[in-house]
Amino acid sequence: MINLVGEPTHHLPVGERGGPAQPLISVKGLLKHFPVKGSGFLKPKKVVHAVDGVDFDILKGETLGVVGESGCGKSTTARLLMQLIAPDRGEILFDGETVGETLPLSEYRRQVQMVFQDSYASLNPRLTIEESIAFAPRVHGVPAPKAIARAHDLLHRVGLEPVRFAGRYPHELSGGQRQRVNIARALALEPRLVILDEAVSALDKSVEAQVLNLLLDLKRDFGLTYLFISHDLNVVRFMCERVMVMYLGKVAEIGERDAIFEETRHPYSSALLASMPKMDPGERTLEPPLSGDPPNPIDPPAGCRFHTRCSFAEDVCRQTLPPLTRISGAQSAACLMATPNSGHSRAPAQLEA
Amino acid sequence: MSAVTAEIGASVVVPVAKSPGFWRNVLRRLSRDPVAMIALAIIVILVLVAIFAPYIAPYDPSKGSVIRRLKPMGTPGYPLGTDELGRDMLSRLIHGARLSLIMGVIPVPIAFIIGSTIGIIAGYSGGIVNTLIMRTIDVFYAFPSVLLAVALSGALGSGLTNALVSLTVVFIPQIARVAESVTTQVRKLDYVDAARASGASAATIIRVHILGNVLGPIFVFATSLISVSMILASGLSFLGLGVRPPDAEWGLMLNTLRTAIYSNPFVAALPGVMIFITSICFNLFSDGLRTAMDVKS
Amino acid sequence: MTDPMIDIRNLSVTFNRGRKPVKAVNGVSLSVNSGEVVALLGESGSGKSVTMRSLLRLHPKGTTIEGSMRVAGKDVTELSARELADYRGATVSMVFQEPRLALDPVYTLGQQIEEAIIRHKGVSRREAASRALGLFEKVRIPSPERRLMNYPHEMSGGMLQRSMIAMAIACNPKVLLADEPTTALDATVQIQILLLIRELQKEYGLSVIFVTHDIGVAAEVADRIAVMYAGRIVEEGKVADVIQNPKHPYTKGLLGARVELAHGRDRLITIPGAPPDLAALPPGCAFAPRCGEAVAQCLTDVPRLTATDGTASVACVKYA
Numbered sequence: 001m002i003n004l005v006g007e008p009t010h011h012l013p014v015g016e017r018g019g020p021a022q023p024l025i026s027v028k029g030l031l032k033h034f035p036v037k038g039s040g041f042l043k044p045k046k047v048v049h050a051v052d053g054v055d056f057d058i059l060k061g062e063t064l065g066v067v068g069e070s071g072c073g074k075s076t077t078a079r080l081l082m083q084l085i086a087p088d089r090g091e092i093l094f095d096g097e098t099v100g101e102t103l104p105l106s107e108y109r110r111q112v113q114m115v116f117q118d119s120y121a122s123l124n125p126r127l128t129i130e131e132s133i134a135f136a137p138r139v140h141g142v143p144a145p146k147a148i149a150r151a152h153d154l155l156h157r158v159g160l161e162p163v164r165f166a167g168r169y170p171h172e173l174s175g176g177q178r179q180r181v182n183i184a185r186a187l188a189l190e191p192r193l194v195i196l197d198e199a200v201s202a203l204d205k206s207v208e209a210q211v212l213n214l215l216l217d218l219k220r221d222f223g224l225t226y227l228f229i230s231h232d233l234n235v236v237r238f239m240c241e242r243v244m245v246m247y248l249g250k251v252a253e254i255g256e257r258d259a260i261f262e263e264t265r266h267p268y269s270s271a272l273l274a275s276m277p278k279m280d281p282g283e284r285t286l287e288p289p290l291s292g293d294p295p296n297p298i299d300p301p302a303g304c305r306f307h308t309r310c311s312f313a314e315d316v317c318r319q320t321l322p323p324l325t326r327i328s329g330a331q332s333a334a335c336l337m338a339t340p341n342s343g344h345s346r347a348p349a350q351l352e353a
Numbered sequence: 354m355s356a357v358t359a360e361i362g363a364s365v366v367v368p369v370a371k372s373p374g375f376w377r378n379v380l381r382r383l384s385r386d387p388v389a390m391i392a393l394a395i396i397v398i399l400v401l402v403a404i405f406a407p408y409i410a411p412y413d414p415s416k417g418s419v420i421r422r423l424k425p426m427g428t429p430g431y432p433l434g435t436d437e438l439g440r441d442m443l444s445r446l447i448h449g450a451r452l453s454l455i456m457g458v459i460p461v462p463i464a465f466i467i468g469s470t471i472g473i474i475a476g477y478s479g480g481i482v483n484t485l486i487m488r489t490i491d492v493f494y495a496f497p498s499v500l501l502a503v504a505l506s507g508a509l510g511s512g513l514t515n516a517l518v519s520l521t522v523v524f525i526p527q528i529a530r531v532a533e534s535v536t537t538q539v540r541k542l543d544y545v546d547a548a549r550a551s552g553a554s555a556a557t558i559i560r561v562h563i564l565g566n567v568l569g570p571i572f573v574f575a576t577s578l579i580s581v582s583m584i585l586a587s588g589l590s591f592l593g594l595g596v597r598p599p600d601a602e603w604g605l606m607l608n609t610l611r612t613a614i615y616s617n618p619f620v621a622a623l624p625g626v627m628i629f630i631t632s633i634c635f636n637l638f639s640d641g642l643r644t645a646m647d648v649k650s
Numbered sequence: 651m652t653d654p655m656i657d658i659r660n661l662s663v664t665f666n667r668g669r670k671p672v673k674a675v676n677g678v679s680l681s682v683n684s685g686e687v688v689a690l691l692g693e694s695g696s697g698k699s700v701t702m703r704s705l706l707r708l709h710p711k712g713t714t715i716e717g718s719m720r721v722a723g724k725d726v727t728e729l730s731a732r733e734l735a736d737y738r739g740a741t742v743s744m745v746f747q748e749p750r751l752a753l754d755p756v757y758t759l760g761q762q763i764e765e766a767i768i769r770h771k772g773v774s775r776r777e778a779a780s781r782a783l784g785l786f787e788k789v790r791i792p793s794p795e796r797r798l799m800n801y802p803h804e805m806s807g808g809m810l811q812r813s814m815i816a817m818a819i820a821c822n823p824k825v826l827l828a829d830e831p832t833t834a835l836d837a838t839v840q841i842q843i844l845l846l847i848r849e850l851q852k853e854y855g856l857s858v859i860f861v862t863h864d865i866g867v868a869a870e871v872a873d874r875i876a877v878m879y880a881g882r883i884v885e886e887g888k889v890a891d892v893i894q895n896p897k898h899p900y901t902k903g904l905l906g907a908r909v910e911l912a913h914g915r916d917r918l919i920t921i922p923g924a925p926p927d928l929a930a931l932p933p934g935c936a937f938a939p940r941c942g943e944a945v946a947q948c949l950t951d952v953p954r955l956t957a958t959d960g961t962a963s964v965a966c967v968k969y970a
Contacts, residue, residue, distance in 0.1 A: 079546075082546075082550050083550075084546050084550060109550060109551065109552040110552065114547065116543040118543055121542045121543045122543035122546075122547055124544045124561075124562050124565070126375050127561075127562075127565075132544075135551065135553070135561065136548075136551035136553070139552055139554075139557060140552065169375070182547075185547065
């Protein structure tokens with residue numbers, strides 16, 4: 001977390017100025033509310049609390065998983081990180097530099113790229129595969145022959161033979177092949193961080209496994225950092241070193257994979273884990289871990305967002321918004337049961353040393 | 354330098370098997386559509402007839418004779434009969450194709466350029482810019498196109514140029530609306546977001562990612578306007594706001610021949626038949642184009 | 651031994667749109683006993699949904715259906731339009747992946763359920779309304795009176811799927827067809843719907859065909875699993891047998907590629923390649939080009955689904 005002392009670092013390339021201990025991305029108080037269409041005319045304006053004050057770090061070289069149900073704000077967080085939409089509040093620090101202030105947006109954009117869920121909608125149907133991949137380098141002034149050569153290299157890297165695929169159009173490819181192209185396109189600017197927004201969710205299981213292996217290889221070969229958004233906890237467990245659980249625009253729990261999957265401290269995380277289908281027909285789920293649907297982010301409940309579905313909820317949960325409390329070096333949770341002296345009957349009595 | 358640069362860039366461009374381009378595929382599919390091809394053939398014949406009118410027409414279209422007025426169809430030497438001033442109908446229809454096609458076809462590409470520009474800008478900008486542009490367009494859109502064309506022509510005065518101007522103005526809002534809605538749809542797609550994320554400017558994104566995907570649908574819509582334009586133009590001439598006698602133009606001919614509708618109905622209907630055939634050909638062709646441009650098929 | 655509730659024999663479905671005919675289902679035989687849940691497991695294009703939709707004859711015009719299908723003693727291929735309308739909903743009903751598309755947006759949920767009850771059961775509107783309320787309570791929709799007056803867009807995804815299930819069981823069908831009913835839902839909602847389907851199935855003794863791409867979901871609901879690949883059933887058996895002791899190389903590959911098994915390893919075991927083009931199937935076993943155990947015979951002969959013991963069967967030369 002400490003910047004290099006005294007040393008002027010501006011001669012170093014972006015992303016390598018902060019040293020290895022500096023988080024690659026540090027998000028502080030990120031907030032985005034969307035006005036609801038059709039409301040607000042002679043009526044009080046309604047807003048969707050899509051991302052409601054979120055802090056987290058993405059460490060250099062790690063894969064941070066983001067899990068949560070629809071409306072939890074994980075996709076909005078990705079779009080905010082990509083600067084595709086402007087946050088209402090909060091800041092993003094890239095390697096210690098504030099994006100949009102000390103680090104110009106154009107520099108930042110080269111460092112962060114994204115792969116979307118819908119492999120078809122994320123490719124221009126009128127461009128050939130090589131044109132799509134070469135587009136971003138061309139925008140940044142790489143001459144056409146060099147950009148095309150780079151596109152061919154990347155196609156080769158993602159397992160598509162350039163001779164066969166470079167001149168094709170997106171509709172001539174299968175879903176898995178298109179997603180490989182999207183990954184190649186994201187890598188064309190040689191970014192440090194790749195945001196994978198449900199990037200394998202639409203793929204068939206056997207193809208999904210191939211793409212996950214590819215992502216692991218690319219990460220190792222190019223020294224990438226991933227933000228891996230998924231609703232599939234099994235995939236997250238396989239891919240990620242650290243996991244962030246989101247619920248209704250807030251971070252419920254964040255920490256190292258084993259801590260989250262084995263010793264979760266947030267009742268929502270444990271319900272989410274218990275909801276995964278068991279692979280053993282002899283040990284089927286007998287009671288649903290949670291009842292009801294996730295509440296609407298237009299009108300989130302007061303106090304702890306989760307108290308309406310939580311079986312441990314007490315009066316204090318309806319009034320107090322639980323802070324994200326550090327439980328150990330590996331884990332933080334936003335639950336009053338994990339917050340010392342919070343007033344919840346199950347709260348730890350005193351500060352842990 | 355990082356490992357990334359070492360990995361990427363050190364290679365030669367290999368020749369690739371390039372798929373046929375989008376437009377080549379469209380042409381291939383279009384050429385397999387018999388209806389569209391017949392429509393196109395008729396349009397081409399009409400255009401050729403219009404260009405070579407002086408060489409094809411058997412008589413001078415403006416030379417009449419009091420003794421052969423309103424001859425029926427099949428009169429020897431006058432296969433399609435004569436009009437109320439004794440002029441040869443066949444010659445007049447052939448010459449009429451010139452002005453009718455000009456009136457039908459010229460306003461559309463001009464409106465296409467202006468309307469698409471307005472619509473694409475509005476669609477891509479979104480927000481307040483979109484609202485300002487589109488609400489202004491809506492004011493024009495509120496009038497029925499016939500009424501608007503007549504009102505504009507009336508205000509500008511009769512004559513070919515003024516009729517063309519007013520028709521163009523009528524079509525701009527319609528094309529702009531289509532352009533705006535198509536652009537708004539395309540702008541929401543992930544590949545536009547991906548392009549924005551790569552740091553491309555709005556102009557580059559519109560040029561590379563928007564234009565190619567919206568011009569097709571707008572073009573199809575514009576093609577379908579050619580028939581509307583022909584009918585409106587005929588209407589203007591019919592009302593005395595477009596071409597003036599003695600020039601031959603199908604709409605105007607329909608007007609001057611209306612007195613003969615009871616005495617010689619078949620001859621009087623001929624200009625209308627020509628307008629009908631031409632406009633339906635343009636419509637069928639644009640339908641075929643729409644089908645051919647559907648990638649999914 | 652009683653007759654099975656659903657008996658599909660040698661079903662083939664060919665779509666004749668486009669330039670080449672596409673054989674989506676290629677000689678599928680499947681029987682489901684009364685009160686049994688069978689999961690049809692497969693990837694996109696495996697023909698699992700097409701097989702199921704054939705039972706309701708929901709295919710577009712120009713589709714060729716060969717083979718025989720009997721449901722509750724009736725020959726489905728022989729039903730007249732009128733009989734078909736009675737059969738759909740009353741004998742066999744279906745739950746879709748996207749309830750939002752399957753429900754009519756301009757009527758309230760109450761109206762839609764009542765309409766179905768009146769049409770099939772011929773009861774008064776009053777009686778239908780009280781039955782609808784009972785159904786909403788049955789599928790555990792909170793404050794059911796109020797919810798019956800809601801339009802589909804006013805409900806969340808999980809509540810809509812519950813309403814869809816209520817509508818499906820409204821006319822006491824014998825067979826429930828579920829087409830990926832939980833795929834579009836969140837994990838915590840998915841498990842609730844799976845438990846609900848399981849509970850209703852037991853209570854009403856329904857025969858269920860449950861189409862899914864998710865082995866975990868199949869393990870939660872099914873008694874038997876039939877694995878489909880490229881329009882054919884490649885393996886069938888009791889759920890525990892298929893999951894714990896898969897025989898067909900494709901099933902093995904699918905189970906092996908699961909990420910939950912890779913814990914501690916840094917790579918997943920994958921099936922190479924991609925599913926074949928249904929318009930140009932290979933002459934032999936459709937899985938042979940991707941199969942690590944393929945022999946020469948696999949490339950020429952289509953393996954038949956052969957019983958390995960009393961309850962299981964597999965279509966692979968290794969077991970023939």
